Amino acid sequence: MSEAQMNMILEKIASVASAADAASDATALAARFTGPALELRTATYKIRATDPSYDAPVPIPSGSASVVLPQATDQWPRTVFAIVSNPDDMTVAPMSLTLIQDTPRSDYKVYYAIPLEPNTVLPPVAPVTVGTAILPNDTKLLSETPATVAAGYADILAIGEQSPSYANFDAEGDTLRTAVGAQYKAERSTGIKNTATLTFGKVAGPGKSIALATNESGAIVSLNIRESVTAKVVVEGADVTVEGGVAAAAGLTRSLKGVEAIYDYQLLFYIPPTGDTSKIKLLGFAQGLLTAQELP
Known part of the structure; x- marks a missing residue:
């Protein structure tokens, strides 16, 4: 793998993504996307088909x-892992792409697409001419294993400073926990009317x-x-009002249940x-948002 080869691959991926995003065409997207990157973009296409105001995928x-x-x-x-930027718009965050090639003759596909x-x-x-190793999930070479990092960060998003993992993660520059972390969850729970409860749960990512x-190291x-x-x-x-992308994904605006x-x-961590x-x-x-449905 050379930089020139990688740039050719990235050019094709960007072209496929641009066309698929414009048409909300998950079938076309699957030519160059797989795993979580494909699933999230596909879900966004479905939501935007009902609610065009829902945020489009990050290009x-x-x-x-x-x-x-x-x-x-x-x-x-x-x-292969790559960082790519838009040379014509430096206000757009650089994108990290984790690509996987299943066989010698298959195309590299985007498994993770994560803005920095x-x-x-x-x-x-x-350097690209040397490359690196993939470490196993139970590696003892890191301060924490990838599995414990996933669980620990999910706990921080859920309960913030009460999490035993809180001190292990750098809060500076972490805009995700500001957007959807414990304080946000507490404010949303407080704001819901007395006729309903709002709960947040951890779900294993596939x-x-x-x-x-x-x-x-x-x-x-x-x-x-x-x-x-x-x-x-x-x-x-009583009922609850359903709005935005959740309403589009669930196919309803109010629910008695x-x-x-x-x-x-x-997520991308060091x-x-x-x-x-x-x-x-x-x-x-x-x-x-991936899915939404009315409770039974």
């Missing part, structure tokens, strides 16, 4: 890669964690978590090596 930039980090292997499937947080600086990584070793890790939000009517004869919505989070006292850092995230 895949069409510029050249500033970082290309391939897996150093002669086996398949194989993985503002002012994110990636740790040093190997996406696999992909940890790529960095030069300083840490890892850049892409992973997937999900969250349920349930509004349940608790007073007979309640509604459950499932949200997807695709995990320091074992023995390093640095905190785990959120480098970027993608999020969106």
